[in-house]
Amino acid sequence: MRTAKASVLENFKAPLVTREFPLPENVETGAALVRTEMAGICGTDVHLWKGELPIKLPVILGHETVGRIVELGEGLEQDWTGQPLNVGDRVTWNSTVSCGQCYYCAVKRQPTRCPQRRAYGIGYRCDEAPHFLGGYAEFHYLRPRATIFKLPDDLPTESVIGAGCALITAIHGVERTGIEWQDTVVVQGAGPVGIAALAVAKSAGASRVILIGGPKARLETARRFGADEVIDLDQVREPAARLDAVRQLTGGYGADVVMECVGHPSAIGEGMEMCRDGGKYLVLGHYCDAGPVLWNPHVITRKQLQVFGSWSSEPRHLKAAIDFLRANQERFPFAQMVSHRFTLAQANEALQTTARWEALKSVIVPE
Amino acid sequence: MRTAKASVLENFKAPLVTREFPLPENVETGAALVRTEMAGICGTDVHLWKGELPIKLPVILGHETVGRIVELGEGLEQDWTGQPLNVGDRVTWNSTVSCGQCYYCAVKRQPTRCPQRRAYGIGYRCDEAPHFLGGYAEFHYLRPRATIFKLPDDLPTESVIGAGCALITAIHGVERTGIEWQDTVVVQGAGPVGIAALAVAKSAGASRVILIGGPKARLETARRFGADEVIDLDQVREPAARLDAVRQLTGGYGADVVMECVGHPSAIGEGMEMCRDGGKYLVLGHYCDAGPVLWNPHVITRKQLQVFGSWSSEPRHLKAAIDFLRANQERFPFAQMVSHRFTLAQANEALQTTARWEALKSVIVPE
Amino acid sequence: MRTAKASVLENFKAPLVTREFPLPENVETGAALVRTEMAGICGTDVHLWKGELPIKLPVILGHETVGRIVELGEGLEQDWTGQPLNVGDRVTWNSTVSCGQCYYCAVKRQPTRCPQRRAYGIGYRCDEAPHFLGGYAEFHYLRPRATIFKLPDDLPTESVIGAGCALITAIHGVERTGIEWQDTVVVQGAGPVGIAALAVAKSAGASRVILIGGPKARLETARRFGADEVIDLDQVREPAARLDAVRQLTGGYGADVVMECVGHPSAIGEGMEMCRDGGKYLVLGHYCDAGPVLWNPHVITRKQLQVFGSWSSEPRHLKAAIDFLRANQERFPFAQMVSHRFTLAQANEALQTTARWEALKSVIVPE
Amino acid sequence: MRTAKASVLENFKAPLVTREFPLPENVETGAALVRTEMAGICGTDVHLWKGELPIKLPVILGHETVGRIVELGEGLEQDWTGQPLNVGDRVTWNSTVSCGQCYYCAVKRQPTRCPQRRAYGIGYRCDEAPHFLGGYAEFHYLRPRATIFKLPDDLPTESVIGAGCALITAIHGVERTGIEWQDTVVVQGAGPVGIAALAVAKSAGASRVILIGGPKARLETARRFGADEVIDLDQVREPAARLDAVRQLTGGYGADVVMECVGHPSAIGEGMEMCRDGGKYLVLGHYCDAGPVLWNPHVITRKQLQVFGSWSSEPRHLKAAIDFLRANQERFPFAQMVSHRFTLAQANEALQTTARWEALKSVIVPE
Secondary structure, three states: OOEEEEEEEOOOOOOOEEEEEEOOOOOOOOOEEEEEEEEEOOHHHHHHHOOOOOOOOOEOOOOOEEEEEEEEOOOOOEOOOOOEOOOOOEEEEOOOOOOOOOHHHHHOOOHHHOOOOOOOOOOOOOOOOOOOOOOOEOEEEEOOOOOEEEOOOOOOHHHHHHHHHHHHHHHHHHHHHOOOOOOEEEEEOOOHHHHHHHHHHHHOOOOEEEEEEOOHHHHHHHHHOOOOEEEEOOOOOOHHHHHHHHHHHOOOOOEEEEEEOOOOOHHHHHHHHOEEEEEEEEEOOOOOOOOOEEEOOHHHHHOOOEEEEOOOOOHHHHHHHHHHHHHOOOOOOHHHHOOEEEOHHHHHHHHHHHHOOOOOOEEEOOO | OOEEEEEEEOOOOOOOEEEEEEOOOOOOOOOEEEEEEEEEOOHHHHHHHOOOOOOOOOEOOOOOEEEEEEEEOOOOOEOOOOOEOOOOOEEEEOOOOOOOOOHHHHHOOOHHHOOOOOOOOOOOOOOOOOOOOOOOEOEEEEOOOOOEEEOOOOOOHHHHHHHHHHHHHHHHHHHHHOOOOOOEEEEEOOOHHHHHHHHHHHHOOOOEEEEEEOOHHHHHHHHHOOOOEEEEOOOOOOHHHHHHHHHHHOOOOOEEEEEEOOOOOHHHHHHHHOEEEEEEEEEOOOOOOOOOEEEOOHHHHHOOOEEEEOOOOOHHHHHHHHHHHHHOOOOOOHHHHOOEEEOHHHHHHHHHHHHOOOOOOEEEOOO | OOEEEEEEEOOOOOOOEEEEEEOOOOOOOOOEEEEEEEEEOOHHHHHHHOOOOOOOOOEOOOOOEEEEEEEEOOOOOEOOOOOEOOOOOEEEEOOOOOOOOOHHHHHOOOHHHOOOOOOOOOOOOOOOOOOOOOOOEOEEEEOOOOOEEEOOOOOOHHHHHHHHHHHHHHHHHHHHHOOOOOOEEEEEOOOHHHHHHHHHHHHOOOOEEEEEEOOHHHHHHHHHOOOOEEEEOOOOOOHHHHHHHHHHHOOOOOEEEEEEOOOOOHHHHHHHHOEEEEEEEEEOOOOOOOOOEEEOOHHHHHOOOEEEEOOOOOHHHHHHHHHHHHHOOOOOOHHHHOOEEEOHHHHHHHHHHHHOOOOOOEEEOOO | OOEEEEEEEOOOOOOOEEEEEEOOOOOOOOOEEEEEEEEEOOHHHHHHHOOOOOOOOOEOOOOOEEEEEEEEOOOOOEOOOOOEOOOOOEEEEOOOOOOOOOHHHHHOOOHHHOOOOOOOOOOOOOOOOOOOOOOOEOEEEEOOOOOEEEOOOOOOHHHHHHHHHHHHHHHHHHHHHOOOOOOEEEEEOOOHHHHHHHHHHHHOOOOEEEEEEOOHHHHHHHHHOOOOEEEEOOOOOOHHHHHHHHHHHOOOOOEEEEEEOOOOOHHHHHHHHOEEEEEEEEEOOOOOOOOOEEEOOHHHHHOOOEEEEOOOOOHHHHHHHHHHHHHOOOOOOHHHHOOEEEOHHHHHHHHHHHHOOOOOOEEEOOO
16 A cells, blocks of 8 residues: 655644655546645645634645646546646646536536535545645645646746745636726735736736835835835835825826735725725735724725625636746746745745745745 | 795704895806705705714705706706706706716716715805705705706606605616626615615516615515515514525525615625625615724625625716606605605704604605 | 337428337436426427428427426436425426536636537437437436426416527526616517517516517517517518617617517618617527628627627526516416417427417427 | 918819918817827728718818917816816827717717717818818817827827827727737737737737738738737638638637727628637727628627627727827837828828828828
């Protein structure tokens, strides 16, 4: 019986531990076994580690993963786009799968809210077979109906992991919000989601993107990704001053679209005021429940706003992301987001580097 | 010099007083003088009386008015729809006028946010000529560029005033939100805006409208206007119980569209939970600033909501309202909303009846 | 071995013939066997019979069917909406099934254009097992993944068949086009699709629907379904006169939305002129290729039109149709559309009655 | 009495002749007199010269003009965006003005279809004062309510005239059609409208634009403006071959959006087939009536298309164009489109150069 290693979250807030589990003896119909090539550390992993989301332990974290196919189950012959799949192919996949049949999938066409969804790296215990259902491991098992994408040879793994789930989250969010040609856009936040939202906005027709965040290194990344203006949180510390700055940059009116990529409830009130009247606000950073905040709903009426929420993403967003990353490696160098690399044995350190906001993007390379 | 009477708000929270002002000697080019036939009391008038909005006194309140043309200024020959205007015609008009040229009017097509807007019955002092710029008076002066609508003979004045600014507010709000064919809709609130939102939703394709509010008499009106279900606030006192009730009526999912017509910030959090995932929420009742509330923005992301705000209305909404009222007198009997009538001398009593929530709609008939 | 009867199209333009085929010995996993209760004759069946569509013979026609479940394959426990399915349940179903995975289903969300679709009553030869894949037969086999809907007891079979595929076609078409609250609508055509489009438009917010068609009996049906105005093709014979009539009924401008439910190419140019400038045109009746027509595309630019096409429908449209039919039996009496009933042995006569335009809706009741 | 020269179209198909007219003695309230700096020759001018549009002669052609203010009427103190206007300012303007009050302007928000519109260079006889209402002249009179835009110093006149009315036409057309992020787009036509549509599409989120046209020099311009692929009409002569080429470049499906910028009716049928199913088609080149064509409307249904028309443009499009030109002089070098320059005396030659398709853009520089 073959076994393989994984880094396991056994207790919240305790260090990840390396464990060995048996590899599946045979791969089910429609499933696949993949050797992990690179796994990204997402900010959500930090929240999971702290026990801020209701998950069952033990878990192998990691929902941003690239690997090479080791074994293909019967009937799994094509990737999600119809390309042939073979052992040895380098692939990535969506961390969740919608059922396609339920009220949300089929009647209301909101498949990201399908109650059947369960995410790799989050929603599966690893003490039950097939064990390998998270990225921080030597292997990853892809269950039947997984939506798999063969990666083109000219797209580096670093690009895919550097973009991570932040990019597909941003693509979905911007799609729901709708950026019109030549809109001015404010991005609140300079983390991976903020940088991704910036890239999508710039390529979606925005005439000008103002990014608010910090620290300095991230703002330089934002500049590198085409931010027209940056507002440094360390320099412009008061919300009123930031609002002033945005108004000055937008003819006194505020921006057409403001996208929250922060995750702190206090950003919401500030961001809505940054919209011009009749503008749009996207709540993109509140995947986790960060608690309530004092907020005045009168702003919605007074400024005649539209506010959009967006949960996770669909396979078509991952397809679009891969095409986009491939075509824009120069303009939007997501590969450069990978700032810290660790071995599987160092997985805990990788996670802590992200928790301490030291890394723009930490990754695990199991080898 | 001719004079006429008006009921004037001279001090906040003090009784309205009857005053006499000179009528304009001549009517400007493009303007008109109208003899007031009926003036509606709007809930906003109560807020104005209490000093909750930043206005300059003295003011003649009243922004929902029907009158007959007494004098027409040079060049004013047609109403907003192109019908000929003559002395004696019964007319109504928008309480505000947008400039048509500014950033909000012309570039962003959000004319309700035009900074030039100033409302009859709210934004004009009455101690300056032409004095008569509010409804609680024997006459009303219509300034140049006012958007005037000649009323068809078969549409009673009671219908127009019974619908009041609530109907055009609801029409604009529903337009911004978009009700899809066969949507289930929840209306929070049984005041004039709630009843109007119900009527618009029912006629805009909703398969089912659930109205939440009180007291009993208003719920009976809601039934009369076609509410499929009503939830009585006096009987279902807990937000959690109301949420349960809505879920039971919507297959466990929540409604496609929820429309807030309450004006209390606490309604917002409750109402958003009543939306199905991927649903829409309209903040329609927050014309006044009723202060902040503890609220968790995570709901926007988790339920993947769309939230819409809507400020005031445009002339085209008043045109649509007139056509709608005329064609639906049986189905949506807005004339029956007029529950209390007062003379101009009784204007203060009319206002207090509204303030005490005794009237569905109080009106002043100057005679 | 059990057998059952079907009426078979063996040669184009030749009479249908009754044949006997073996019933499936066992029902596959996820499939079902249904005893036909009523089968509708659709105008498309006439086109199929004439050989105007590229199908392979022999075929059992009939894609509008209601039946009772006789046998359920393993795993088929719920209908499309999640209701439990049992032997004896009265059901209907979509005539086609999309794959859910392909470019059109998943990337572009146009599942009606899925290349995997193959329609019962059109796309399956009946000389191969399981034979019973059309409505004109004693039994109907539902293949795995069929989208089945249990019918509520208070919804008569006549309503479902009376509405037929015309209703779901109209629901999809109106959804794509979008009727705004209080729009004026013109429907070109008084056949089943025209009547269904009228019903959907009236319930979707149209203030006024003008229907153009004939003969007289159908126009009476249109009136019964709420047409505000009808224009009789037998009386207003010239396109220019019809255009005049529409303009007179719409303030000289034309309608906000015009919906073609005719199927003759000549209706297109006439209908586009009936739109107001900036209006919308829906091409709904051109499911079959009726050949080219002389047409001037300048009208699209000059009138600044939007034109929409719509192909077939999705399961969610059938769900909506069932809910709609059930809730509106009085307002839109689709059951009364069933004008002619035939036994299975009379299937050819049923088809010819439809071909000769004698029936509003012919049906087959096998017993 | 001061006079000035203009080049006048006195008889269709006859050479333009230079005439002298009196300059207005005083400029009306709200009007302005401008000294022409550069006037563009538009393809429409050729149609006008040929008598293909119903205009009254004599006319000073020219509806794409930049000039410097010589005299300002009373009350004209700001440009359309609120910037102060002074004598000496370099300005451009919309060739038409909508009334802002009518059914199309105010009720239906389709101001380009306002019946009050009358275009400089097209709709005004020049034998009546104020004579100078077209671009081919030493001076241009701007009537009250003209929508004037002060040009920023860093935006060359050549950019504005090089873009001409083609750019604002394309901006409006793309706005109506809606390009989604990463859409593939086909542009039919390599004239000024095609090049402008390409620029707008590329900057509006298209992942890839395929341009079909000729001759070679224009295709090089298309490449310079970012066309990802060009299909040379001189090399790929058969419609079927062009359709094949588009399909091969789009994964076999066709493009998400196809934009017709040709003006020949035959392009329509070809272009619609180039759309993927569920795709969008923009008819942008049919400003003139080029007659009917044999066309099969079945394609609309079968491919489930959306088709959009777009007439002229609004002031906000000109504002957007100026901002866009200024910010993208490197990426989209519209100034380089100006290929031929002529004096006012050579106006007829300028027009003929355009008529003979020799110029990408001819311009007149009066002195």
